[in-house]
Amino acid sequence: MNTVSALAGVVIKELYRRKDFYVLFFLTAVITLVMGSVSFFHDAKIVRYVKEIALLLIWVSALVIAIGTTARQIPAERESRTIFPLLAKPVTRWQVILGKFAGCWLACGLALIVFYLFFGVVSGSREHHWPLLNFCQALWLQWVMLGVVVAFVLLGSVVFAAPSSNATISFIVVLGILVLGRYLNQVALQQPEPLCAVIYGLYFLIPHLEWFDVRDLIIYDQHLVGWVDCGLATLYAVLYMAVFLVGAWLVFRRKPLNL
Amino acid sequence: MKRFAPYLVLLLLLAACFSLATVLQERSASWSKRGASDNVLNVLLGDGRRLFANHFFVQADISFHSGYYPSIFDQASRPKDTSHMTAKEGEPAEEEHEKQMNFLGPPRDWIERFGRHFIITEHTHLEGHKESEILPWLKLAAELDPQKIETYTVAAYWLRDLGKIKEAERFLREGLLNNPDSYDILFDLGRLYYESNHDAARARKIWDLALRRWSEQEAANKKPDLLKLDDIAVNLSHLEQTEGNLARAVQLLELAKKASPHPDVLQQQIAELKQKLATRAPAAAPKAP
Numbered sequence: 001m002n003t004v005s006a007l008a009g010v011v012i013k014e015l016y017r018r019k020d021f022y023v024l025f026f027l028t029a030v031i032t033l034v035m036g037s038v039s040f041f042h043d044a045k046i047v048r049y050v051k052e053i054a055l056l057l058i059w060v061s062a063l064v065i066a067i068g069t070t071a072r073q074i075p076a077e078r079e080s081r082t083i084f085p086l087l088a089k090p091v092t093r094w095q096v097i098l099g100k101f102a103g104c105w106l107a108c109g110l111a112l113i114v115f116y117l118f119f120g121v122v123s124g125s126r127e128h129h130w131p132l133l134n135f136c137q138a139l140w141l142q143w144v145m146l147g148v149v150v151a152f153v154l155l156g157s158v159v160f161a162a163p164s165s166n167a168t169i170s171f172i173v174v175l176g177i178l179v180l181g182r183y184l185n186q187v188a189l190q191q192p193e194p195l196c197a198v199i200y201g202l203y204f205l206i207p208h209l210e211w212f213d214v215r216d217l218i219i220y221d222q223h224l225v226g227w228v229d230c231g232l233a234t235l236y237a238v239l240y241m242a243v244f245l246v247g248a249w250l251v252f253r254r255k256p257l258n259l
Numbered sequence: 260m261k262r263f264a265p266y267l268v269l270l271l272l273l274a275a276c277f278s279l280a281t282v283l284q285e286r287s288a289s290w291s292k293r294g295a296s297d298n299v300l301n302v303l304l305g306d307g308r309r310l311f312a313n314h315f316f317v318q319a320d321i322s323f324h325s326g327y328y329p330s331i332f333d334q335a336s337r338p339k340d341t342s343h344m345t346a347k348e349g350e351p352a353e354e355e356h357e358k359q360m361n362f363l364g365p366p367r368d369w370i371e372r373f374g375r376h377f378i379i380t381e382h383t384h385l386e387g388h389k390e391s392e393i394l395p396w397l398k399l400a401a402e403l404d405p406q407k408i409e410t411y412t413v414a415a416y417w418l419r420d421l422g423k424i425k426e427a428e429r430f431l432r433e434g435l436l437n438n439p440d441s442y443d444i445l446f447d448l449g450r451l452y453y454e455s456n457h458d459a460a461r462a463r464k465i466w467d468l469a470l471r472r473w474s475e476q477e478a479a480n481k482k483p484d485l486l487k488l489d490d491i492a493v494n495l496s497h498l499e500q501t502e503g504n505l506a507r508a509v510q511l512l513e514l515a516k517k518a519s520p521h522p523d524v525l526q527q528q529i530a531e532l533k534q535k536l537a538t539r540a541p542a543a544a545p546k547a548p
Binding site (some may be wrong): 039040041043044045047048049076169182183185186187189203204208210211213214215217219220221224226229232233244 | 294324326330332342367368370371374376377378379388391392394395396398407418426430510
């Protein structure tokens, strides 16, 4: 466990040493504040468009941080040959996978806390009320979703040759699931057999990341998601994380480390 | 001196650039067909901005429904027009819209059933002054596509409803500037003067102009909206009735009758007005020379 947390600590240090997070946070803050300062028809109470833009930017930034940080972890270790002294410590390959995953996931969590603090301040200053439980639930669900994304990208980083191809493919897959995942069953039912069965199978196979996107509930001041549903969704995500991590370990344990 | 030579050359070049820019700046305006009034969005997006404008208009509708809105996969349930955005509860347009928006249906599998706990599943419309939340999207849509008439009329409707008469007038005027031939915008502007400002003289001028624009478009075979002709003529007729010009009111109702989906109702009104005119005529007769 100490080995895993030590590896995770290195990844978290990398997040605050690199410029990615600062640039993304700065861009999110500037765009949100500029849009928030625009006066539409002299009505100071209009706030939902600011929340919509801010949350969209937070989602995009969090995905960029999660995929960008995770995709380069193992390839960078192999490229700089630091993977050899690391494995000679001795650290098992499973611990490397688990440590990298924990580091990337925790780093995403830290970044999300900063983003949501900013969002809470901006939204609260305009609306004059802070639905803290809703914010916490949205943050939690997004973080759990990012766990699945991080595990998936980690699997990609031991399968694909370069971090760039891994990041691109991961982005396409994640965005595809977020945008289309919910409707695959509708699409399947309109297709003839056997295409219908194939698409429906895909629908049951993919992790439904779109469940974790509760931005609309925050933007339109809707009810909280039930805590039982929240727990079940978390369990669902944990299972997918485990699937991807075990998959990554299975590929990584037999992979030659020389480039 | 040699040490400073490159810096002096650099300064000289900068001075040359600056001088040339002052000369060329004025001339460059005539090189491009693009007018000086074009804003940054037009320059950046070109005609593609209309696509974004439509997206923002739909976003206003989504906001109006608090996020409950059919996706592209529920095309059949997507609102076909904008009438529901300016319809009050109980109106026919609203009832029809209520049926249209019942697009979710029973869940097809456990994934869909569970997924519904994380989305908005209730059809509601904004109320209690929250309607203003749709205005930023409409403003953006108008910026991107100034030729989309509905953007101005829907925004003006809600601005009036929220008591922002001046802003509504300004926005409609902006729309009119971009679409000088739009009888829709003229009709709404007339309503604003008549219903909100109680300025009958100005409303009459604007509605007369709207009628003229409608006729011009019909003459040019542009197939203008018949229902809008009905709206303009009926509203102008009511104005003339309250101002005492019954003969003109009858003429206008006759015009509206050609376009109305309920001509029998208008015919009844015409008959009543003609009766009033007939009773008024003998009283006026002795005064005639």
